Amino acid sequence: MKTISLTIDGKRISANEGEKLLWVALGNGIYIPNLCGLQDNSQPPAACRLCFVEVEGKEKPVTACTETVTDGMVIDTRGGKALRLARTAFELLMSSQQVDCAHCAKNGSCELQQIAHHLNIKLKSNRFRRILRELPIDDSSSVFTYDPNKCVLCGRCVWVCRERLGIGAIGFAYRGFQRVVTTFAGEAFADSKCQECGECVRVCPCGALVFKNDKTEEEQT
Amino acid sequence: MKVAELSAITSAFQEIKNRAELRWQTLYDSGKPVIMVGTATCGRAAGALEVLKAIRDELKRQNLDFPVIEVGCLGHCYAEPLVIISKPEYPPICYGRVNPVIAERLVKEFVIGDNPCLEFVLGALEENDLVPSFSDFPRAKYEKKVILKNCGQIDPKEIDHYIAKGGYSSLVKALHIPPEQIIEELKRSGLRGRGGAGFPTGRKWEVCCRAVGEPKYVICNGDEGDPGAFMDRVVLESDPHSIIEGMIIAGYTVGARYGYIYVRAEYPLAVEHVQIALRQARRLNLLGKNILGSDFSFDIRLFQGSGAFVCGEETALIASLEGKPGIPYYRPPYPAVKGLYGKPTLFNNVKTFAYVRHIINDGAECFASIGDERSKGTAVFALAGKVVNTGLAEVPMGTTLRQVIFDVGSGIPGGKHFKAVQIGGPSGGCLPESALDLPIDFDSLSDAGAMMGSGGMVVLDEDDCMVEIARYFLEFTQSESCGKCTFCRLGTKQMLEILNDITQGRGRIDDIDMLSQLAEDVIAGSLCGLGKTAPNPVLTTLRYFRDEYEAHIKEGRCPALMCRDLIAYYIIPEKCERSCDACVGTCTVEAITTNKKRIKVIDQEKCVKCGTCLDACPPQYNAVIKLSPPSEVPS
Ligand SMILES: Cc1cc2nc3c(=O)[nH]c(=O)nc-3n(C[C@H](O)[C@H](O)[C@H](O)COP(=O)(O)O)c2cc1C
Numbered sequence A: 001m002k003t004i005s006l007t008i009d010g011k012r013i014s015a016n017e018g019e020k021l022l023w024v025a026l027g028n029g030i031y032i033p034n035l036c037g038l039q040d041n042s043q044p045p046a047a048c049r050l051c052f053v054e055v056e057g058k059e060k061p062v063t064a065c066t067e068t069v070t071d072g073m074v075i076d077t078r079g080g081k082a083l084r085l086a087r088t089a090f091e092l093l094m095s096s097q098q099v100d101c102a103h104c105a106k107n108g109s110c111e112l113q114q115i116a117h118h119l120n121i122k123l124k125s126n127r128f129r130r131i132l133r134e135l136p137i138d139d140s141s142s143v144f145t146y147d148p149n150k151c152v153l154c155g156r157c158v159w160v161c162r163e164r165l166g167i168g169a170i171g172f173a174y175r176g177f178q179r180v181v182t183t184f185a186g187e188a189f190a191d192s193k194c195q196e197c198g199e200c201v202r203v204c205p206c207g208a209l210v211f212k213n214d215k216t217e218e219e220q221t
Numbered sequence B: 001m002k003v004a005e006l007s008a009i010t011s012a013f014q015e016i017k018n019r020a021e022l023r024w025q026t027l028y029d030s031g032k033p034v035i036m037v038g039t040a041t042c043g044r045a046a047g048a049l050e051v052l053k054a055i056r057d058e059l060k061r062q063n064l065d066f067p068v069i070e071v072g073c074l075g076h077c078y079a080e081p082l083v084i085i086s087k088p089e090y091p092p093i094c095y096g097r098v099n100p101v102i103a104e105r106l107v108k109e110f111v112i113g114d115n116p117c118l119e120f121v122l123g124a125l126e127e128n129d130l131v132p133s134f135s136d137f138p139r140a141k142y143e144k145k146v147i148l149k150n151c152g153q154i155d156p157k158e159i160d161h162y163i164a165k166g167g168y169s170s171l172v173k174a175l176h177i178p179p180e181q182i183i184e185e186l187k188r189s190g191l192r193g194r195g196g197a198g199f200p201t202g203r204k205w206e207v208c209c210r211a212v213g214e215p216k217y218v219i220c221n222g223d224e225g226d227p228g229a230f231m232d233r234v235v236l237e238s239d240p241h242s243i244i245e246g247m248i249i250a251g252y253t254v255g256a257r258y259g260y261i262y263v264r265a266e267y268p269l270a271v272e273h274v275q276i277a278l279r280q281a282r283r284l285n286l287l288g289k290n291i292l293g294s295d296f297s298f299d300i301r302l303f304q305g306s307g308a309f310v311c312g313e314e315t316a317l318i319a320s321l322e323g324k325p326g327i328p329y330y331r332p333p334y335p336a337v338k339g340l341y342g343k344p345t346l347f348n349n350v351k352t353f354a355y356v357r358h359i360i361n362d363g364a365e366c367f368a369s370i371g372d373e374r375s376k377g378t379a380v381f382a383l384a385g386k387v388v389n390t391g392l393a394e395v396p397m398g399t400t401l402r403q404v405i406f407d408v409g410s411g412i413p414g415g416k417h418f419k420a421v422q423i424g425g426p427s428g429g430c431l432p433e434s435a436l437d438l439p440i441d442f443d444s445l446s447d448a449g450a451m452m453g454s455g456g457m458v459v460l461d462e463d464d465c466m467v468e469i470a471r472y473f474l475e476f477t478q479s480e481s482c483g484k485c486t487f488c489r490l491g492t493k494q495m496l497e498i499l500n501d502i503t504q505g506r507g508r509i510d511d512i513d514m515l516s517q518l519a520e521d522v523i524a525g526s527l528c529g530l531g532k533t534a535p536n537p538v539l540t541t542l543r544y545f546r547d548e549y550e551a552h553i554k555e556g557r558c559p560a561l562m563c564r565d566l567i568a569y570y571i572i573p574e575k576c577e578r579s580c581d582a583c584v585g586t587c588t589v590e591a592i593t594t595n596k597k598r599i600k601v602i603d604q605e606k607c608v609k610c611g612t613c614l615d616a617c618p619p620q621y622n623a624v625i626k627l628s629p630p631s632e633v634p635s
């Protein structure tokens, strides 16, 4: 494979031809907010719209998870236009997200906290109207709890379950604002094809899927 | 192809054509009157099937076996049902707004007798000395029929009619030309896709032709999910072979083996006509293995889609054809390189394919001579809303909006004032009076913030609130969003909430800025074309009608008196005719009472603002009016 060189935020980096920019940056310690990509998924869903960066010579920001690196490419991950889009996308996500860090098992390891910090915005941003969906929590699995109210619909769990493991216990249902990750026909996890391997929980960036033995700070005390 | 093969193709087709022409000729040469009834969906909605039955019954009663032919849509949807009678010694005459009683009279008095019943005539199809012809209509000056030429003039279920009118000769001609030359011809014609974005068709065909991968596919996009648009339906129903011919030529050019026509299941008549057309084309070996004896094989299948708006997006359409949920995917790779089942796939709109045969037949120059500098050929519009002549219009690109709305469409009904035209459906924009002289072409429209879209044109008058119009379209796109990407799922939702607030009197002054910021971000950040264009109605109304937004927010006033929460109904005491009780009787919530002077008064607390009292008040009094803001009501 041919090696190429590119510049990200002024840092010279070498990469393999054909790689996607997001993974090259992350692999070199340069953080770009991202939720929906997985490195072994060759067809990035490009759904979360957080990984915008600016590429020299391109008028509009591009998503790093879909951008193939080329030799001599010059990238700015902190350009104004890109950050504006990433911030709006994140604030939109958070406007329909239940935020309750103190009672969440992912507190401290949550990628949403990391992104908020990186973009320098509050998790509970009040820029937009709060529009929440009140969906039932599924506690039926013996291994994990699924709270759709905390789900950002990144789809990592769906892809891992279906493509990496070939199980296909979960998928997306409904359209638009009603879109939700669910089991077939919305049955409880305990009654579904789920084999309780917990891989979905491991890739979940936030508190939507958490292991049952992961106690929150408050619960432990 | 080899010379021997080519001459075999030509003679095989000549035989088909001779037979078709003979059938068409005998129809008219028999000396019998020929009666045509427009039974496309628009005609049926107006009662064309009842008219058809009345005509057949009457002929039967009179023991006459005159041919009665079902044809498609002529474009004069405002005057449906339409009947065309061709009788020796008379020009073919088209009658409008026919009902079964009129139909029976037409048979008795004109088909059998000699009275052409001038009182029901809409127009003659040819110039003559007896009745005014369509070409004398003021709109004729602006119309130019290319792909609508056959519509309403032939039976779409008869391949012979299509062939007799010159159909499939372009295919034969194309088979004589190397693919590269066809691509050159398309490029020179300047044809751009009619599915919305206006991508140059020749370039797309070239990319697909050069792409490697077998088998290649050709897909015709007949999803047509825009509310108010029905151009593709009309072509599919009224002239399906024109699309099929274009697709076969495309298949030959790009080297495809299979084609799909994607039609929404809500178009049952289009589905039926396409299916019949495919069967007939296959029977004549215009489709299938070794077409007309050549070494080129190509077949087309019909696919019925769920009709979701987003399924019209090409990557979502592919997913839907593959049996997956119709959700868009990231591009590139573009379908022309990697599409259906990962193979090169040529995508065009119904109308785009319908133009192809004209370009091959008449030459690129002929097509390019229609239109303006940057956009070639004609544009087909579905005129709807507050316009006298609703229906289809085909005009050269570059015709102005004013000409289409006021000359072709005969302007606004009821003496009302034109306010705006929403062009391009939910992805398009609202253009004001000052834009009326813009030429209709891809670039002028997008410069003005709208887009050609698929060709819906909704005319709005003084009674239409522009904030409500923006809200209506956003509600549509928001509900049609697949929900995959953040901007489209949540950005349009936030925008809709803001618009709901404004139209319901809860708007805040910073909402206008928030709306335009969000609109910009949703456009720049969305994954597919749905999100990238959904804010257009909001942005254009903000640009051209900002004062209406401000009136809602700052004064709680809806200038068009449309937004229910911002208006009140009021009875002007001086105008109220005391002895009349019309309004009292219609009020469903008993909000209208009679005071001591016998004047009617609306109890604003009880009133649900349904507006029936306003309609009920006799026009000679016109005592009921709308006021905005509601505080305008004198206490
Ligand atoms: C949300 C959305 C809906 C669309 N709907 C249609 C449609 O109904 N018909 C259509 O031909 N193209 C539609 N398109 C455009 C197609 O993706 C594609 O560009 C087009 O079919 C290409 O054909 P053309 O080059 O002939 O225009 C839509 C695009 C988007 C983003």
Ligand code: FES
Residues within 6 Å of the ligand: A033, A034, A035, A036, A037, A045, A046, A047, A048, A049, A050, A051, A063, A064, A065, A066
């Ligand atoms: S990681 Fe690129 S869009 Fe989600």
